[in-house]
Amino acid sequence: MQKEVDLVIIGGGQSALACGYFLRRSELDYLIVDDQVDCGGSWPQTWESLTLFSPSKFSSLPGFMMPVSARAYPSRDEAIAYLCEYEKRYDFPIKRKVCVTKVELQDGVFHIHTADGEQLKAKAVISATGTWQKPFIPEVPGRESFQGIQIHSVEYKNAEIFEEKKVLIVGEGNTGAQLLAEVSKVAQTVWSTHKQPEFLSDDVDGRVLFDLATAKYEAEKQGKSFDASQYHLGNIVMTPAVQEARKRNVFKSQGRISAIEDNAVVWENREREEIDGIIWCTGFGFATDHLSGLVSTDSKGRVSTENTRCKEVPGLWLVGYGGWTGFASATLIGVGRTARQTVKEVVEYIKELKLL
Numbered sequence: 001m002q003k004e005v006d007l008v009i010i011g012g013g014q015s016a017l018a019c020g021y022f023l024r025r026s027e028l029d030y031l032i033v034d035d036q037v038d039c040g041g042s043w044p045q046t047w048e049s050l051t052l053f054s055p056s057k058f059s060s061l062p063g064f065m066m067p068v069s070a071r072a073y074p075s076r077d078e079a080i081a082y083l084c085e086y087e088k089r090y091d092f093p094i095k096r097k098v099c100v101t102k103v104e105l106q107d108g109v110f111h112i113h114t115a116d117g118e119q120l121k122a123k124a125v126i127s128a129t130g131t132w133q134k135p136f137i138p139e140v141p142g143r144e145s146f147q148g149i150q151i152h153s154v155e156y157k158n159a160e161i162f163e164e165k166k167v168l169i170v171g172e173g174n175t176g177a178q179l180l181a182e183v184s185k186v187a188q189t190v191w192s193t194h195k196q197p198e199f200l201s202d203d204v205d206g207r208v209l210f211d212l213a214t215a216k217y218e219a220e221k222q223g224k225s226f227d228a229s230q231y232h233l234g235n236i237v238m239t240p241a242v243q244e245a246r247k248r249n250v251f252k253s254q255g256r257i258s259a260i261e262d263n264a265v266v267w268e269n270r271e272r273e274e275i276d277g278i279i280w281c282t283g284f285g286f287a288t289d290h291l292s293g294l295v296s297t298d299s300k301g302r303v304s305t306e307n308t309r310c311k312e313v314p315g316l317w318l319v320g321y322g323g324w325t326g327f328a329s330a331t332l333i334g335v336g337r338t339a340r341q342t343v344k345e346v347v348e349y350i351k352e353l354k355l356l
Helices: 016-025 076-090 174-183 206-221 240-247 333-356
Strands: 004-010 030-034 094-096 102-104 109-114 119-127 149-152 166-170 188-192 257-260 264-267 270-274 275-280 316-318
Touching: 004 016, 004 109, 004 333, 016 076, 016 333, 030 119, 102 188, 119 333, 174 188, 174 240, 174 275, 316 333
Parallel strands: 004 030, 004 119, 030 094, 119 316, 149 275, 166 188, 166 275
Antiparallel strands: 102 109, 109 119, 257 264, 264 270
Protein backbone atom coordinates (compact mmCIF):
# COMPACT_ATOMS: atom_id res chain seq x y z
CA MET A 1 0.00 0.00 0.00
CA GLN A 2 3.02 2.32 0.14
CA LYS A 3 3.75 2.71 -3.56
CA GLU A 4 2.50 5.64 -5.63
CA VAL A 5 0.10 4.88 -8.46
CA ASP A 6 -1.35 7.09 -11.15
CA LEU A 7 -4.92 6.81 -9.87
CA VAL A 8 -6.84 5.53 -6.87
CA ILE A 9 -10.59 4.93 -7.09
CA ILE A 10 -12.28 5.00 -3.68
CA GLY A 11 -15.30 2.69 -3.65
CA GLY A 12 -15.93 -0.66 -5.31
CA GLY A 13 -19.54 -0.42 -6.49
CA GLN A 14 -21.09 0.12 -9.90
CA SER A 15 -19.54 3.56 -10.45
CA ALA A 16 -16.02 2.34 -9.73
CA LEU A 17 -16.52 -0.69 -11.99
CA ALA A 18 -17.75 1.50 -14.85
CA CYS A 19 -14.61 3.65 -14.49
CA GLY A 20 -12.50 0.50 -14.40
CA TYR A 21 -14.01 -0.67 -17.67
CA PHE A 22 -12.79 2.44 -19.51
CA LEU A 23 -9.45 2.43 -17.71
CA ARG A 24 -8.66 -0.93 -19.34
CA ARG A 25 -7.95 0.96 -22.55
CA SER A 26 -5.46 3.25 -20.84
CA GLU A 27 -1.93 2.64 -19.65
CA LEU A 28 -2.57 4.08 -16.19
CA ASP A 29 -1.39 2.25 -13.10
CA TYR A 30 -4.52 2.36 -10.95
CA LEU A 31 -6.09 0.70 -7.92
CA ILE A 32 -9.67 0.41 -6.67
CA VAL A 33 -10.03 0.32 -2.87
CA ASP A 34 -13.31 -0.77 -1.33
CA ASP A 35 -14.40 -0.90 2.31
CA GLN A 36 -16.73 -3.86 1.73
CA VAL A 37 -15.83 -7.48 2.42
CA ASP A 38 -17.08 -8.76 -0.94
CA CYS A 39 -18.22 -7.65 -4.38
CA GLY A 40 -21.53 -6.01 -5.21
CA GLY A 41 -21.09 -2.50 -3.82
CA SER A 42 -23.99 -1.47 -1.56
CA TRP A 43 -26.43 -3.95 -3.10
CA PRO A 44 -25.81 -6.72 -0.51
CA GLN A 45 -26.87 -4.25 2.20
CA THR A 46 -30.27 -3.48 0.66
CA TRP A 47 -33.54 -5.13 1.64
CA GLU A 48 -34.14 -8.70 0.53
CA SER A 49 -37.11 -8.11 -1.80
CA LEU A 50 -35.66 -5.09 -3.63
CA THR A 51 -35.94 -5.18 -7.42
CA LEU A 52 -34.64 -2.93 -10.17
CA PHE A 53 -37.06 -0.64 -12.00
CA SER A 54 -36.00 -1.70 -15.50
CA PRO A 55 -35.60 -4.95 -17.45
CA SER A 56 -32.13 -6.51 -17.47
CA LYS A 57 -31.03 -5.14 -20.83
CA PHE A 58 -31.74 -1.62 -19.63
CA SER A 59 -29.88 -2.10 -16.34
CA SER A 60 -26.37 -2.83 -17.54
CA LEU A 61 -22.92 -1.35 -17.15
CA PRO A 62 -20.81 -0.69 -20.27
CA GLY A 63 -19.43 -3.66 -22.18
CA PHE A 64 -21.34 -6.52 -20.58
CA MET A 65 -25.11 -6.98 -20.51
CA MET A 66 -26.92 -8.11 -17.39
CA PRO A 67 -28.31 -11.63 -17.97
CA VAL A 68 -32.02 -11.81 -18.70
CA SER A 69 -34.09 -12.26 -15.56
CA ALA A 70 -36.96 -14.71 -15.21
CA ARG A 71 -38.92 -11.80 -13.73
CA ALA A 72 -40.02 -8.52 -15.26
CA TYR A 73 -37.38 -6.74 -13.19
CA PRO A 74 -34.14 -8.27 -11.86
CA SER A 75 -33.95 -8.98 -8.14
CA ARG A 76 -31.39 -7.67 -5.69
CA ASP A 77 -29.56 -11.00 -5.77
CA GLU A 78 -29.43 -10.93 -9.57
CA ALA A 79 -27.96 -7.43 -9.46
CA ILE A 80 -25.30 -8.57 -6.97
CA ALA A 81 -24.43 -11.61 -9.09
CA TYR A 82 -24.13 -9.39 -12.16
CA LEU A 83 -21.79 -6.90 -10.49
CA CYS A 84 -19.62 -9.71 -9.13
CA GLU A 85 -19.43 -11.35 -12.55
CA TYR A 86 -18.65 -7.98 -14.15
CA GLU A 87 -15.77 -7.49 -11.72
CA LYS A 88 -14.48 -11.01 -12.36
CA ARG A 89 -14.83 -10.70 -16.14
CA TYR A 90 -12.57 -7.65 -16.36
CA ASP A 91 -10.25 -8.60 -13.50
CA PHE A 92 -10.07 -5.12 -12.01
CA PRO A 93 -7.27 -4.39 -9.50
CA ILE A 94 -9.36 -4.18 -6.32
CA LYS A 95 -8.18 -4.24 -2.71
CA ARG A 96 -10.98 -4.88 -0.22
CA LYS A 97 -11.68 -4.12 3.42
CA VAL A 98 -9.84 -0.85 2.93
CA CYS A 99 -11.68 1.97 4.67
CA VAL A 100 -10.43 5.36 3.50
CA THR A 101 -10.63 7.88 6.33
CA LYS A 102 -8.92 10.92 4.86
CA VAL A 103 -7.45 12.23 1.62
CA GLU A 104 -4.75 14.90 1.70
CA LEU A 105 -2.85 16.70 -1.05
CA GLN A 106 0.84 17.28 -0.39
CA ASP A 107 3.19 18.71 -3.03
CA GLY A 108 0.83 17.69 -5.81
CA VAL A 109 0.46 14.10 -4.58
CA PHE A 110 -2.69 12.67 -2.99
CA HIS A 111 -2.14 10.79 0.28
CA ILE A 112 -4.99 8.34 0.92
CA HIS A 113 -5.16 7.39 4.60
CA THR A 114 -6.94 4.22 5.76
CA ALA A 115 -8.48 3.03 9.02
CA ASP A 116 -5.72 0.46 9.57
CA GLY A 117 -3.03 3.12 9.41
CA GLU A 118 -1.76 2.32 5.93
CA GLN A 119 -1.37 4.95 3.25
CA LEU A 120 -1.49 5.02 -0.52
CA LYS A 121 -0.20 7.77 -2.79
CA ALA A 122 -1.65 8.77 -6.15
CA LYS A 123 -1.42 11.46 -8.77
CA ALA A 124 -5.22 11.52 -9.13
CA VAL A 125 -8.28 10.31 -7.22
CA ILE A 126 -11.79 9.30 -8.26
CA SER A 127 -14.21 9.24 -5.34
CA ALA A 128 -17.04 6.77 -6.04
CA THR A 129 -18.46 6.07 -2.58
CA GLY A 130 -22.10 6.86 -3.39
CA THR A 131 -24.80 7.64 -0.84
CA TRP A 132 -25.68 4.44 1.03
CA GLN A 133 -23.43 5.19 4.00
CA LYS A 134 -25.12 8.57 4.60
CA PRO A 135 -28.80 7.93 5.42
CA PHE A 136 -30.79 11.11 6.06
CA ILE A 137 -33.47 11.46 8.73
CA PRO A 138 -35.18 14.85 9.16
CA GLU A 139 -35.11 16.58 12.53
CA VAL A 140 -38.61 15.99 13.87
CA PRO A 141 -39.30 17.19 17.43
CA GLY A 142 -39.33 14.28 19.86
CA ARG A 143 -37.78 11.75 17.49
CA GLU A 144 -35.04 10.79 19.95
CA SER A 145 -37.59 10.01 22.66
CA PHE A 146 -39.52 7.44 20.63
CA GLN A 147 -39.69 4.12 22.51
CA GLY A 148 -40.59 1.80 19.64
CA ILE A 149 -38.63 0.34 16.73
CA GLN A 150 -37.12 3.14 14.62
CA ILE A 151 -34.97 2.51 11.55
CA HIS A 152 -33.95 4.16 8.31
CA SER A 153 -34.65 2.22 5.10
CA VAL A 154 -30.90 1.53 4.91
CA GLU A 155 -31.33 -0.81 7.91
CA TYR A 156 -34.45 -2.57 6.63
CA LYS A 157 -34.02 -6.18 5.50
CA ASN A 158 -37.54 -7.64 5.70
CA ALA A 159 -40.83 -7.11 7.55
CA GLU A 160 -40.32 -9.78 10.19
CA ILE A 161 -39.64 -7.44 13.14
CA PHE A 162 -42.81 -5.48 12.37
CA GLU A 163 -45.27 -8.38 12.35
CA GLU A 164 -48.59 -7.55 14.06
CA LYS A 165 -47.39 -4.05 14.96
CA LYS A 166 -48.55 -0.60 13.88
CA VAL A 167 -45.88 0.94 11.69
CA LEU A 168 -45.41 4.45 10.34
CA ILE A 169 -43.71 4.67 6.92
CA VAL A 170 -42.28 8.14 6.20
CA GLY A 171 -41.48 9.18 2.62
CA GLU A 172 -43.35 9.50 -0.68
CA GLY A 173 -40.69 8.10 -3.01
CA ASN A 174 -40.19 4.67 -4.51
CA THR A 175 -38.55 3.31 -1.37
CA GLY A 176 -41.44 4.42 0.81
CA ALA A 177 -43.98 2.87 -1.53
CA GLN A 178 -42.09 -0.42 -1.82
CA LEU A 179 -41.58 -0.84 1.91
CA LEU A 180 -45.17 0.17 2.62
CA ALA A 181 -46.32 -2.49 0.14
CA GLU A 182 -44.27 -5.16 1.91
CA VAL A 183 -44.79 -4.22 5.56
CA SER A 184 -48.55 -3.79 5.08
CA LYS A 185 -48.82 -7.53 4.46
CA VAL A 186 -47.88 -8.35 8.06
CA ALA A 187 -48.61 -5.15 10.00
CA GLN A 188 -51.02 -2.26 10.30
CA THR A 189 -49.43 0.64 8.45
CA VAL A 190 -49.84 4.40 8.23
CA TRP A 191 -48.12 6.55 5.61
CA SER A 192 -46.68 10.03 6.06
CA THR A 193 -45.64 12.11 3.04
CA HIS A 194 -44.69 15.75 2.57
CA LYS A 195 -46.75 15.97 -0.59
CA GLN A 196 -49.44 13.90 -2.22
CA PRO A 197 -47.77 10.82 -3.73
CA GLU A 198 -47.91 10.48 -7.50
CA PHE A 199 -47.89 7.14 -9.29
CA LEU A 200 -46.75 6.47 -12.83
CA SER A 201 -48.83 4.48 -15.29
CA ASP A 202 -48.45 0.72 -15.01
CA ASP A 203 -46.61 0.54 -18.34
CA VAL A 204 -43.96 3.11 -17.38
CA ASP A 205 -40.76 1.70 -15.86
CA GLY A 206 -37.15 2.80 -15.38
CA ARG A 207 -36.34 2.20 -19.03
CA VAL A 208 -39.07 4.59 -20.19
CA LEU A 209 -38.03 7.16 -17.60
CA PHE A 210 -34.39 6.92 -18.64
CA ASP A 211 -35.28 7.33 -22.32
CA LEU A 212 -37.49 10.29 -21.50
CA ALA A 213 -34.86 11.92 -19.31
CA THR A 214 -32.21 11.32 -21.98
CA ALA A 215 -34.38 13.05 -24.58
CA LYS A 216 -34.88 15.97 -22.21
CA TYR A 217 -31.12 16.10 -21.48
CA GLU A 218 -30.21 16.14 -25.18
CA ALA A 219 -32.84 18.79 -25.97
CA GLU A 220 -31.57 21.07 -23.23
CA LYS A 221 -27.98 20.67 -24.47
CA GLN A 222 -29.15 21.91 -27.87
CA GLY A 223 -31.14 24.78 -26.37
CA LYS A 224 -34.49 23.27 -27.32
CA SER A 225 -37.62 23.09 -25.19
CA PHE A 226 -38.92 19.73 -24.05
CA ASP A 227 -42.27 18.96 -22.43
CA ALA A 228 -41.93 16.10 -19.98
CA SER A 229 -44.86 17.19 -17.85
CA GLN A 230 -46.73 13.90 -18.24
CA TYR A 231 -43.93 12.12 -16.34
CA HIS A 232 -42.11 13.24 -13.24
CA LEU A 233 -38.87 11.41 -12.56
CA GLY A 234 -39.67 11.35 -8.86
CA ASN A 235 -43.01 9.60 -9.32
CA ILE A 236 -43.52 6.08 -7.99
CA VAL A 237 -42.84 3.23 -10.42
CA MET A 238 -45.61 0.63 -10.47
CA THR A 239 -43.58 -2.50 -9.83
CA PRO A 240 -45.56 -5.75 -9.44
CA ALA A 241 -45.35 -5.47 -5.63
CA VAL A 242 -46.66 -1.90 -5.69
CA GLN A 243 -49.49 -2.88 -8.05
CA GLU A 244 -50.48 -5.68 -5.69
CA ALA A 245 -50.50 -3.28 -2.73
CA ARG A 246 -52.65 -0.84 -4.68
CA LYS A 247 -55.30 -3.53 -4.94
CA ARG A 248 -55.27 -3.73 -1.14
CA ASN A 249 -55.75 0.05 -0.98
CA VAL A 250 -52.75 0.68 1.29
CA PHE A 251 -51.50 3.84 -0.41
CA LYS A 252 -53.36 6.43 1.65
CA SER A 253 -51.14 9.25 2.85
CA GLN A 254 -52.14 11.00 6.05
CA GLY A 255 -49.90 13.95 5.29
CA ARG A 256 -47.07 15.35 7.37
CA ILE A 257 -46.10 14.68 10.95
CA SER A 258 -45.24 17.58 13.26
CA ALA A 259 -43.81 15.73 16.25
CA ILE A 260 -43.07 12.34 17.77
CA GLU A 261 -43.74 11.25 21.33
CA ASP A 262 -42.66 8.22 23.37
CA ASN A 263 -45.11 5.89 21.67
CA ALA A 264 -47.02 8.07 19.24
CA VAL A 265 -46.86 10.40 16.28
CA VAL A 266 -48.50 13.85 16.16
CA TRP A 267 -49.92 14.88 12.78
CA GLU A 268 -50.02 18.44 11.46
CA ASN A 269 -53.69 18.69 12.40
CA ARG A 270 -52.55 17.95 16.01
CA GLU A 271 -54.18 14.53 16.10
CA ARG A 272 -52.18 11.98 18.03
CA GLU A 273 -51.80 8.37 16.89
CA GLU A 274 -50.09 5.57 18.78
CA ILE A 275 -47.56 3.51 16.82
CA ASP A 276 -45.06 0.73 17.47
CA GLY A 277 -42.48 1.44 14.80
CA ILE A 278 -41.16 3.96 12.28
CA ILE A 279 -39.35 3.37 8.99
CA TRP A 280 -37.72 6.50 7.60
CA CYS A 281 -37.64 6.37 3.78
CA THR A 282 -36.25 9.87 3.58
CA GLY A 283 -33.24 9.53 1.33
CA PHE A 284 -29.52 10.02 1.70
CA GLY A 285 -26.71 12.51 1.76
CA PHE A 286 -23.39 11.90 -0.01
CA ALA A 287 -20.61 9.72 1.45
CA THR A 288 -17.79 12.23 1.10
CA ASP A 289 -16.57 12.49 4.69
CA HIS A 290 -13.15 11.22 3.58
CA LEU A 291 -12.77 14.41 1.54
CA SER A 292 -13.45 16.82 4.41
CA GLY A 293 -10.41 18.99 4.97
CA LEU A 294 -9.46 18.59 1.32
CA VAL A 295 -12.52 20.22 -0.25
CA SER A 296 -15.54 22.21 0.87
CA THR A 297 -18.85 20.35 1.15
CA ASP A 298 -22.40 21.41 1.89
CA SER A 299 -24.54 19.96 4.69
CA LYS A 300 -25.28 16.83 2.68
CA GLY A 301 -21.70 16.27 1.53
CA ARG A 302 -22.05 17.73 -1.94
CA VAL A 303 -18.83 19.00 -3.57
CA SER A 304 -18.67 21.74 -6.17
CA THR A 305 -17.99 20.08 -9.53
CA GLU A 306 -17.96 20.74 -13.24
CA ASN A 307 -19.57 17.51 -14.42
CA THR A 308 -17.44 15.08 -12.37
CA ARG A 309 -14.30 17.19 -12.03
CA CYS A 310 -13.84 18.87 -8.65
CA LYS A 311 -13.60 22.63 -9.15
CA GLU A 312 -11.62 23.22 -5.99
CA VAL A 313 -8.87 20.58 -6.20
CA PRO A 314 -7.16 19.60 -9.47
CA GLY A 315 -6.77 15.85 -9.86
CA LEU A 316 -9.97 14.93 -7.99
CA TRP A 317 -13.14 13.58 -9.63
CA LEU A 318 -16.44 12.37 -8.13
CA VAL A 319 -18.50 9.77 -9.98
CA GLY A 320 -21.95 8.31 -9.41
CA TYR A 321 -23.40 10.56 -6.72
CA GLY A 322 -26.42 11.76 -8.68
CA GLY A 323 -27.34 14.60 -10.99
CA TRP A 324 -24.61 16.95 -9.76
CA THR A 325 -21.96 14.48 -10.98
CA GLY A 326 -23.57 13.81 -14.33
CA PHE A 327 -26.92 12.98 -15.83
CA ALA A 328 -28.38 9.74 -14.36
CA SER A 329 -24.96 8.93 -12.90
CA ALA A 330 -26.38 7.09 -9.89
CA THR A 331 -27.97 4.40 -12.11
CA LEU A 332 -26.50 1.26 -13.63
CA ILE A 333 -27.38 2.30 -17.14
CA GLY A 334 -26.49 5.97 -16.67
CA VAL A 335 -23.10 5.86 -14.98
CA GLY A 336 -21.29 4.62 -18.10
CA ARG A 337 -21.56 7.99 -19.81
CA THR A 338 -19.96 9.94 -16.96
CA ALA A 339 -17.41 7.20 -16.29
CA ARG A 340 -16.19 7.36 -19.89
CA GLN A 341 -15.79 11.13 -19.81
CA THR A 342 -14.15 11.05 -16.38
CA VAL A 343 -11.55 8.49 -17.44
CA LYS A 344 -10.80 10.53 -20.54
CA GLU A 345 -10.15 13.59 -18.38
CA VAL A 346 -8.05 11.63 -15.88
CA VAL A 347 -5.87 10.15 -18.64
CA GLU A 348 -5.27 13.62 -20.09
CA TYR A 349 -4.49 15.01 -16.63
CA ILE A 350 -1.93 12.30 -15.83
CA LYS A 351 -0.37 12.64 -19.27
CA GLU A 352 0.14 16.36 -18.73
CA LEU A 353 1.66 15.74 -15.30
CA LYS A 354 4.16 13.28 -16.73
CA LEU A 355 5.20 15.79 -19.38
CA LEU A 356 6.09 18.40 -16.76
